[in-house]
Amino acid sequence: MTDSVNRRTAASQKRRRLTAAAAKVLHEQGVERTTLADIAREADVPVGNVYYYFKTKDELVRAALSEHSAHLDELTERLERSPDPLDRLKALVEAWVGRRDDAARHGCPTGTLAVELDKRADGDLDAEAGAVIRRLLDWVAGQFRELGLPDPDGLALTLVAGYQGMSLLANALRDPEVMTREGDRLLRWLDSLRAV
Template sequence: MTNSADRRAQASAKRQRLTAAAARVLHEQGVERTTLADIARAAGVPAGNVYYYFKTKDDLVRAALAEHGARLDEFTGRLERAAGPRDRLKALVESWIGERDVIARHGCPTGTLAAELGKRADDALGTEAGAVLRRLLDWAAGQFRELGLPGPEDLALTLVSGYQGMSLMAHALRDPDVMTREGARLLRWLDSLGTQGAPVAGSSRRSS
């Protein structure tokens, strides 16, 4: 019984290594350029063993997207310990700036996959990639809502669109400083909300 439990634990660990490697290699190389052998090599797993866990490359892509979603949930869970919603949002932006070198080389991990997968005739995986971005939008909207700001969904869209835009430009120009400059602009924008032309929800203005 112990041996059986050990085998299950080893199989689970090997599958997790493959999933984590898939998330990393697909980000670095893209879906079309990546082979199962590439992922097996990155995970330190014999290539023939990959098919025991994942029958096709699409299965591995799906697992990689789930990994991105799990990392996002873990990260936003840690951000919830921050003092307040504005601090959480600013910590999110600061984390994007901290990833500037990786993003300048490879782009946004989820955004680049969503863009590539969305061009397929079968857009199912592209939809799954979009769902990960939707989770980020929903989380950000929750923070803006907690701040009491009007239009929290629109504000979340502005924030995440800003991230995707600066990621794209940093990658296209191979210039990490794009992330630094645009990230600083987003931080200033977050500080201004509710104080400069963005009234807190529920505040009233006397009509002229």
């Protein structure tokens, strides 16, 4: 390998570490409380390197949203391996419940970021966060559509709203069992739709 290829690989890996660190730290601390130094520390890079890859905090927020989008893609690709759309939806709920401790501490990564960004007077980052949630809604609606159920978009909104609500309440109450109980309720609701 040439030195040029090694440098590009190292730079790509460093940018990737910074992006993952941005997603994690922004979720845990929020946009306003997070500094570039916090992200550099999490990524284990010198703070000056952050400025090389990301000129502003908003660029880091965009990178975090990209990371959330990539996680959504990974999750839905994994769920698509199941031949039954109802099983996919149930596995989605189980994945949400599996992150109950994190939700109780920090809420939904994309949902809390969308709410925080909406309160800022400048920029369009809130719309970018909303676009990630819209992708989830569209994927869920596709599963309901595949099941042949009426009003797949409405059913998707109900399911995703249930997730956002249980994440918010688990976080507000600092009680991961909210996710467990409400996740069970969503699973029963999904099972009831098969009977329709």
